[in-house]
Amino acid sequence: MRSLARPLAGPGDLDPLIRQVAPDRFVCIGEASHGTHEYYRWRALLSRRLIEEHGFRWVGVEGDWPDCWRINRWVRGQEEQDLDVYQLLAGFERWPRWMWANREVAEFLDWLRRWNADRPEAERTGFYGLDVYSLWDSLREIIGWLQANAPEAVEAAMEAWQCFVPFHEDPHSYAWSTRLVPDTCEQDVVDLLMQVRHRAEERDDDEAAFNALCNAEAAANAENYYRSMVRGDRQSWNVRDVHMADTIARIAEHLGPGSKGLVWEHNTHIGDARATDMADVGMVNVGQLVRQRHAEDGVSLIGFAGGRGSVIAADSWGSAERTMPVPAARPGSHEELLGQALPGPSLLMFDGRDGPWLSAWLGHRAIGVVYDPRRDAGNYVPTLMGERYDALIWFPDTQALQPLQHETGAEGPELETEPTGF
Incomplete structure (x- = not known):
């Protein structure tokens, strides 16, 4: 050693x-x-x-x-x-x-x-x-971009948003609901992802389009991640890390082969x-x-x-x-x-x-x-x-690092996700 x-x-x-x-x-x-x-x-x-x-x-x-x-x-x-x-x-x-x-x-x-x-x-x-937790924030970003750049696709984005509305931006509520009923929002966010991919490819040198694409990928994988969590297996870990590795590749491709x-x-x-x-x-x-x-x-x-x-x-x-x-x-x-x-x-x-x-x-x-x-x-x-x-x-x-602000402890308990190490 x-x-x-x-x-x-x-x-x-x-x-x-x-x-x-x-x-x-x-x-x-x-x-x-x-x-x-x-x-x-x-x-x-x-x-x-x-x-x-x-x-x-x-x-x-x-x-x-x-x-x-x-x-x-x-x-x-x-x-x-x-x-x-x-x-x-x-x-x-x-x-x-x-x-x-x-x-x-x-x-x-x-x-x-x-x-x-x-x-x-x-x-x-x-x-x-690189992470996968931003389901609602990413949906908001996508809707804003589509309204400005592809208004004909806003309807698909709103369908995905409406699917999640009953869960009040609570991913755990959504995740548990998928165990009780067969209906999920998976197809809605996949359809939205396809819409954004198509339109972002038409603007492949556009930073705003790249941002919208990455938000669409995050939303689709977040839906999959939260749905996987409640099954109680390790698949949610793999969904998350595969998403992060895919995002790394996406950034590298966007910035060019020399980056x-x-x-x-x-x-x-x-x-x-x-x-x-x-x-x-x-x-x-x-x-x-x-x-x-x-x-x-x-x-x-x-x-x-x-x-x-x-x-x-x-x-x-x-x-x-x-x-x-x-x-x-x-x-x-x-x-x-x-x-x-x-x-x-x-x-x-x-x-x-x-x-x-x-x-x-x-x-x-x-x-x-x-x-x-x-x-x-x-x-x-x-x-x-x-x-x-x-x-x-x-x-x-x-030694401990120095936070800029202290947590209030007001955020509700999260499902056991092993988000940052074991």
Whole structure:
């Protein structure tokens, strides 16, 4: 393990990793929790260098398309330029707001806007949401675009909207209703998707049409996702990660064959599922799918791991966040071995090498937005580290990130969706 590691004290220590991943078209950067300062800070530092020095043109994150499209327009100097970054991020409404509305993300977005301001439009770096939860928000965006660009298709959009009206923008109510009656809104959103695809293809160089298309894809897959959840199997995970991988491909195609992108998601999405026990139950994830689909273009998967410290998380879905302790690593886990071998922050690069540690099936900690430190032993994913990632960044001590606003805890409980790690 020590032979793979280099000390990590400042941005210059990322040089070997930069050299390794710079030629790739897709660099996927994970996080071992959604609430840790070090993961967000160093992911941003790595991303900044790849944007500045190697021309990466887009960042895709584990967020909703409509919310992130608004950020995309802002960082590229196209809309809402009267807002500062804190006012912009105050517009996030979906729980957990702190996942993106935090100081670490704000600093990166503020830098990205300044970086873009000095460059022509074609060289600016965008910011896109890859996730699938935005059913109603995406439908609203589609209707608005059709009203302005294809009024003859508005009727189909309104049929889809009317199908969902009885559920009052409550996806759980809709999902449970599909278990009780055979009628669903599936065909309505599929028909709408076909309508938008046809019209967007006629305007393939139009940013607004691209936005409408991605919203239509999100709406169709969100309907499928919520309907799959209530069956109680793992298919909803696959619906979500396939959607995110498809969105990555769609952004890359839209920006052209020379565009290079960064993907920010949890380790459970970034690390190749085939190197975990997820594969045993038929689950796939973004890292696996991007490797399989884009190997010829170059793909790198970079994970994070941490020892003890603190983290922002919630006791239950929809409740207020709080700072929680992260206990010492579970005995026999990857994190325990890393802590024994590497007392300081470190960069480990695997370079396709093998060895006892890289090929050992050991637990690798994954903290989601809901966490209970007393049950930390249940937060470990059996992992072949050398096959799951191309590189790993390790911190023996970590601190909670800094949210810009606190949750009220007013949002109702969500169905168990495993949205951001296990």
